[in-house]
Amino acid sequence: AQTVTQSQPEMSVQEAETVTLSCTYDTSESDYYLFWYKQPPSRQMILVIRQEAYKQQNATENRFSVNFQKAAKSFSLKISDSQLGDAAMYFCAYRRRTGNQFYFGTGTSLTVIP
Amino acid sequence: SQTIHQWPATLVQPVGSPLSLECTVEGTSNPNLYWYRQAAGRGLQLLFYSIGIGQISSEVPQNLSASRPQDRQFILSSKKLLLSDSGFYLCAWSAQGAVNEQFFGPGTRLTVL
Numbered sequence: 001a002q003t004v005t006q007s008q009p010e011m012s013v014q015e016a017e018t019v020t021l022s023c024t025y026d027t028s029e030s031d032y033y034l035f036w037y038k039q040p041p042s043r044q045m046i047l048v049i050r051q052e053a054y055k056q057q058n059a060t061e062n063r064f065s066v067n068f069q070k071a072a073k074s075f076s077l078k079i080s081d082s083q084l085g086d087a088a089m090y091f092c093a094y095r096r097r098t099g100n101q102f103y104f105g106t107g108t109s110l111t112v113i114p
Numbered sequence: 115s116q117t118i119h120q121w122p123a124t125l126v127q128p129v130g131s132p133l134s135l136e137c138t139v140e141g142t143s144n145p146n147l148y149w150y151r152q153a154a155g156r157g158l159q160l161l162f163y164s165i166g167i168g169q170i171s172s173e174v175p176q177n178l179s180a181s182r183p184q185d186r187q188f189i190l191s192s193k194k195l196l197l198s199d200s201g202f203y204l205c206a207w208s209a210q211g212a213v214n215e216q217f218f219g220p221g222t223r224l225t226v227l
Contacts, residue, residue, distance in 0.1 A: 043223075100208075102206075104157050106157035107157050
């Protein structure tokens, strides 16, 4: 069974600094997809970034980037130049290429300190 | 463009009462549909998913049920609510056969008293 682990229940970062959120997953598949979702206080889930396992290049979306280590089954999210609006719960998620189910971690609550 | 709706936004129900939460998707056909529950301060628990009309997969045995009477409509129900059913319920959709992400609705906050 696939599991996704986020070992940091809470993190904080000073505004304009950089923070890295950790995620590890367990799978026997070789082809899959990984996602980071953001859930602000409004509770609306928003996709932050997506990584396809067969791509070696780490995905980047503006201030957000990932460090994808396939052999280590690690998928961390780096937020650069943190802004107050980045404060949210962040969820890591996994989906097998041929599957319909998404597996989510327990989330990391990020606080941005002005 | 695609949109996903959930209602009601908030609901307060007594223990033992029935439940019906509705989710509809617009702008796409034959989506995969999902119901999640998020307890306070916790992650997402997949309750049900559906790949087509009348096709429901249950992930967690409980007193909840789901139905998909139409292609873009997904309903979460209960005959008798328990206190432990309180939480935030999210509906989501993803495209069939594609490797896209899930798109989430705004959620329903359910409080069982």
